[in-house]
């Protein structure tokens with residue numbers, strides 16, 4: 001099994017800039033393995049969501065490479081990148097990216113409609129995809145039958161955040177990417193959510209890359225990384241001028 005020796009994420013000489021802007025990201029090297037739990041912190045606007053977008057293959061680097069389990073994302077066609085993301089990554093986006101006209105349960109089962117691998121994984125945990133969606137939702141405090149069939153646009157922000165979390169976790173992805181996933185949750189829902197996230201990551205032997213503004217959460221992770229220490233673009237922008 002070569003895959004176990006290959007880093008889950010392997011970044012080399014990664015540069016990214018938005019059009020007509022200087023480098024926002026300049027990361028010489030970063031690796032994470034399966035089962036790593038990484039907490040990424042940094043000030044607002046420092047590029048955390050941008051880095052997650054690059055790792056998820058939603059954004060393209062200006063130069064450099066990002067390998068996911070050995071596959072260089074840049075070298076894949078956009079269709080293959082989408083397939084890899086659907087099969088192997090569970091992403092909780094900052095703005096959730098839920099489909100507003102679908103119900104809670106329809107949103108949660110979506111990854112299993114797009115990916116045979118996620119569907120098969122989900123069926124190893126529960127008898128049906130629906131049952132697996134309900135198990136995750138229940139663990140996140142969303143078990144009310146009426147709520148599960150409501151359109152997500154009719155939910156509170158904190159409820160939508162938990163639906164997005166259940167959708168990311170279904171079907172045991174190899175990498176869970178979570179961008180500020182607890183920002184709208186109260187302490188009790190936040191703790192329930194983190195417990196589930198850690199358990200699901202353990203069960204799937206997944207890597208977990210978690211961005212949050214809440215420094216008190218950092219102690220629950222194996223590695224705590226400030227983006228400013230990884231990202232040389234940050235030190236260049238903040239060099240004292242003489």
Ligand SMILES: Nc1ncnc2c1ncn2[C@@H]1O[C@H](COP(=O)(O)OP(=O)(O)OP(=O)(O)O)[C@@H](O)[C@H]1O
Nearest residue numbers: 018019024042043044045046047048049050051094
């Ligand atoms: N589509 C875009 N076009 C141009 N600039 C962008 C775009 N999206 C983000 N930026 C800029 O890139 C920089 C980094 O944004 P990013 O969202 O990655 O930061 P962040 O660290 O995740 O911030 P926050 O903690 O506030 O979510 C910001 O200056 C932002 O204005």
